[in-house]
Amino acid sequence: MTAKRPRPIRSGKGRVDLDEAIYAEISRAILHGQLQAGTKLPEHKLAELFDVSRERIRKVLHRLAAERRLEVIPNRGTFVPRPSGDDVRVIYQAHRVFEAGIIELLVRTMDDSIMARLDAHLAAERDAARRGDRAESVRLSGAFHLLLVDALGNSELSRFSRELLSRSSVMVSVYEPAQSSVCAVDEHGALVDALRQRDLTKALALSREHYDHIEQRLKLDQAVPRHQDFAAVFRPVAASERRSRNR
Numbered sequence: 001m002t003a004k005r006p007r008p009i010r011s012g013k014g015r016v017d018l019d020e021a022i023y024a025e026i027s028r029a030i031l032h033g034q035l036q037a038g039t040k041l042p043e044h045k046l047a048e049l050f051d052v053s054r055e056r057i058r059k060v061l062h063r064l065a066a067e068r069r070l071e072v073i074p075n076r077g078t079f080v081p082r083p084s085g086d087d088v089r090v091i092y093q094a095h096r097v098f099e100a101g102i103i104e105l106l107v108r109t110m111d112d113s114i115m116a117r118l119d120a121h122l123a124a125e126r127d128a129a130r131r132g133d134r135a136e137s138v139r140l141s142g143a144f145h146l147l148l149v150d151a152l153g154n155s156e157l158s159r160f161s162r163e164l165l166s167r168s169s170v171m172v173s174v175y176e177p178a179q180s181s182v183c184a185v186d187e188h189g190a191l192v193d194a195l196r197q198r199d200l201t202k203a204l205a206l207s208r209e210h211y212d213h214i215e216q217r218l219k220l221d222q223a224v225p226r227h228q229d230f231a232a233v234f235r236p237v238a239a240s241e242r243r244s245r246n247r
């Protein structure tokens with residue numbers, strides 16, 4: 001992170017809703033680990049920074065809180081989550097148990113079209129890693145696990161997996177050092193190979209170890225920051241987005 005003010009966000013579409021632009025910018029900062037766990041997000045500061053009303057900021061913060069990416073503490077404000085060791089343990093246990101069930105079903109229902117989708121996804125993950133495109137790697141590594149679930153065609157399981165992933169993504173963003181928030185591509189590859197061989201025992205072990213590794217990389221001993229330079233974190237919304245502000 002540099003002290004220099006980053007360039008404005010550009011959507012490329014010209015006219016994009018200002019709320020969406022601010023929402024996307026705060027989401028990006030959370031997911032890229034640029035906001036430390038426990039940081040307070042003061043409405044007045046963000047309103048000043050994005051040059052919008054406090055009401056608009058409040059609306060965006062509430063949306064992020066509803067998605068459990070932020071925490072609202074009554075009478076105190078909105079904060080970047082600071083999940084406890086127990087929170088982390090519970091979520092990763094849920095991940096392991098949930099994916100074990102997914103894998104058990106997948107091994108039985110696996111077909112060529114699912115295999116082809118997984119192989120294409122792995123190729124994209126490897127490509128992003130080669131290019132050093134961290135943002136894309138982070139997105140694809142989450143998408144890999146969703147792809148396993150979505151292959152079953154059960155909308156309830158798909159919905160649940162997204163909720164679980166959004167909880168753990170926040171944990172990875174705030175507790176994984178040096179923004180290295182990427183699943184190991186090789187571990188995904190080994191899991192896909194085990195599925196291809198319909199080797200249930202191996203696939204279950206690989207999935208369990210994969211989540212163990214992610215959980216072990218989290219560093220929970222981060223101190224609450226005294227000061228966070230929001231101007232260095234958030235990019236101002238560009239003029240093109242701003243046109244929709246009075247809608």
Ligand SMILES: [Zn+2]
Pocket residue numbers: 141144145183184188210
């Ligand atoms: Zn993974």
